[in-house]
Amino acid sequence: MLRRYKVRDGEPPLAMVTAYDAPGARFAVDAGVDLILVGDSVGTTLLGYESTVPVTLDDILRHTRAVRRGAPTAHVVADLPFMTYQVSDEQAIANAGRLIKEGGADSVKLEGGVALASRVAAIARAGVPVVGHIGLTPQTAGLLGGFKVQGQEFESARALIDDAIAVEQAGAYMLVIEVVPSALVELVTERVAIPVIGIGAGAGCDGQVLVLHDLLGIEDRHAARFVKRYATLATDMRAGIAAFASDVRSGAYPAAEHTYKMKSSVLAELRDSLERERS
Numbered sequence: 001m002l003r004r005y006k007v008r009d010g011e012p013p014l015a016m017v018t019a020y021d022a023p024g025a026r027f028a029v030d031a032g033v034d035l036i037l038v039g040d041s042v043g044t045t046l047l048g049y050e051s052t053v054p055v056t057l058d059d060i061l062r063h064t065r066a067v068r069r070g071a072p073t074a075h076v077v078a079d080l081p082f083m084t085y086q087v088s089d090e091q092a093i094a095n096a097g098r099l100i101k102e103g104g105a106d107s108v109k110l111e112g113g114v115a116l117a118s119r120v121a122a123i124a125r126a127g128v129p130v131v132g133h134i135g136l137t138p139q140t141a142g143l144l145g146g147f148k149v150q151g152q153e154f155e156s157a158r159a160l161i162d163d164a165i166a167v168e169q170a171g172a173y174m175l176v177i178e179v180v181p182s183a184l185v186e187l188v189t190e191r192v193a194i195p196v197i198g199i200g201a202g203a204g205c206d207g208q209v210l211v212l213h214d215l216l217g218i219e220d221r222h223a224a225r226f227v228k229r230y231a232t233l234a235t236d237m238r239a240g241i242a243a244f245a246s247d248v249r250s251g252a253y254p255a256a257e258h259t260y261k262m263k264s265s266v267l268a269e270l271r272d273s274l275e276r277e278r279s
């Protein structure tokens, strides 16, 4: 069904969010999103890394299992982390297979265009649905000159279109495009039959994805221009923790309604027995 999904069919764009744990996945489903991504952004959102590079397959497996437990029927895409698919077709197929079999993902996502198309083809041939990811590819951002808008010059714009077509022809059923001018993404979206999900790529896509921590404002450090904050949870979280610490220090917590009672007869018997032991 998703393979045929194009906004020009008259449907609203797809809404995709990242999730890394069971509650996040449950909230996403309750909120009615179409797709959940267990992104390697878990490295920067939850694990305290500066980039996605250190994230391991075991990290993604653990978080994918948690997401699957929280959202048993959602469409879950799991990221293949850096260096879990670049080495060989065999490595890529084995690791993609683990995310499906052990993690419970429906499909895997990997970064790269023309250069990685043969890998997309190998994984898809092995029976694992693949999502491509082109434009700004965070795992190799260093090679792209950092976290910059991609495809602004003729050569790089042409290359992005070639990347999209190569990934589609290799058998990907969906494509994520990150931080690219909106006019360029419109050209891509028109030229591929698979759904194009944008992040920082404007409105001319078949769907949009954002990192949950960005859209909820769980992380309130610098955010990219494309991030829209729909909540300011970092402020609420700090205030909540500070109020708890203050209540503990003042004795306001725990109050009677937070404590458990014991029968007075049992307490009296216990006191007697302790008294007898002492004398």
Ligand code: KIV
Residues within 6 Å of the ligand: 018, 037, 038, 039, 040, 041, 042, 079, 133, 176, 178, 199, 209, 211
């Ligand atoms: O890891 C992630 O969250 C992603 C999105 C930015 C698309 O790949």
